[in-house]
Amino acid sequence: MVEQLSALEMASTEKRETSMKAITLLYHDVVKGDMESSGIAGAGAALYKLDVDQFKAHLDAIAATITQPIRLVSDLIEASDLPVLLTFDDGGISAYTQIAPLxxxxxxxxxxxxxTARIGEPTFMNADQIRELASRGHVIGSHSHTHPSLISGLSNDVLLDEWRTSAQILSEIIDQPVTTASVPGGFFSTDVAQTAAKAGIQWLFNSEPTTQISVVAGCRIMGRYNIWRKTPAExxxxxxxxxxSLRLMQSLSWNAKKVAKRLGGSSYVKMRRLLLNLLRG
Ligand SMILES: [Zn+2]
Known part of the structure; x- marks a missing residue:
């Protein structure tokens, strides 16, 4: 299903669509009651953390509905159906203690x-745990070095340094090149993608709810569907x-947010209300 990239696609620094598609779900931490036990602290991050039982229910519901195995970027080449991928951001300790075993x-x-700047902190994985996940067949990728609050606002030099430092630290840990990454906060821009490509990233996951796979400078850009604490297993x-219909709903909501953020705060609230009414209607 996945075609080779053309020379034009490899060279182009503009974002171009390919004929490839995939459904990727974006999870964060999975905790046992204590929200502060894994990953980034605070109320904002907690909105994305699932309890263990809830996560088990998600996996059971997904297993009951899909007709194909969950894939990795490395086996997309052979995929014939719409492939499903699971991704987990931030590198919290629960990746090792809860998520991978489940x-x-x-x-x-x-x-x-x-x-990578958080590796070894109490609520994040250490180097041994990351290495072990890789040896068990999981894909280890970069989520930048410092998780800047607005990565798309950084200069190209700083961006490149974020990706290069992070990819280098991880490749030394797992003893293989790091070719996948996800964008912190989902703040995607073509500069974010171009600098990632320069740092050797071939697959860059952002937070745009789309199945469409695009390409920038030879780096494939993968959208993702966000899973919140409140997201039901179904x-x-x-x-x-x-x-x-669900994909469309996430897409509408994401695009409305993008437009409203440009217009300003109160417009966002109005837009959200309008959208919710439309969806209810
Ligand atoms: Zn993150």
């Missing part, structure tokens, strides 16, 4: 994107089987 109980592997399963 994925493996289904025979699945995931993509773990690590904020919703995750419907996303995984490619439910059009």
């Amino acid at each position: 994925l493996e109980s289904h025979g699945w592997r995931g993509h773990f994107f690590i904020t 919703t995750a399963a419907r996303l995984a089987r490619g439910d059009m």
Whole structure:
């Protein structure tokens, strides 16, 4: 299904669509009650953390609905259906203690994107744990070095340094090149992608809810569907089987936010209210 990139696509620094598609779900931490036990601290980050039982229910619901195995970027070449990928951002300790064993109980592997400046902190994985996940068949990728609050606002030099430093630290840990990454906060720009490509990243996951795979400077850009603490297992399963209405809803909401952010705060609230009414209607 996945074609070779043309010379034009390799050379182009503009974002271009390819004929490739995939459904990728974006998770963060999985905790046992204590929100501060894994990953980034604070109320904002907690909105994305699932409890263990909830995460188990998500995986069971996904397993019951999909007709194909969960894939990794490395096996997209052979994929014939709309492939489903699971990704986990930030590099919190729960990737090692909860998430990977639960994925493996289904025979699945995931993509773990690590904020390398946090490696070894109490609520983040250490180098040994990251190495072990890689040896168990999971994909280890970069989530930048410092997780800047607005990565798309950085100069190209700083951006390149974020990707290069992070990829180098991880490749030394897992003893293989690091070719995947995800964008912190989902703040994507072509500069974010071009600098990632320069640092050797071939697959860059952002937070745009789309199945369309694009390419910038030879780096494939993968959209993702965000999973929140409040996301029911059934919703995750419907996303995984490619439910059009749900995908459309996430896409509408994401685009409305983007427009409203440009217009200013109160417009965002109005737009959100309008959208919710439309969806209810
Ligand atoms: Zn993050």
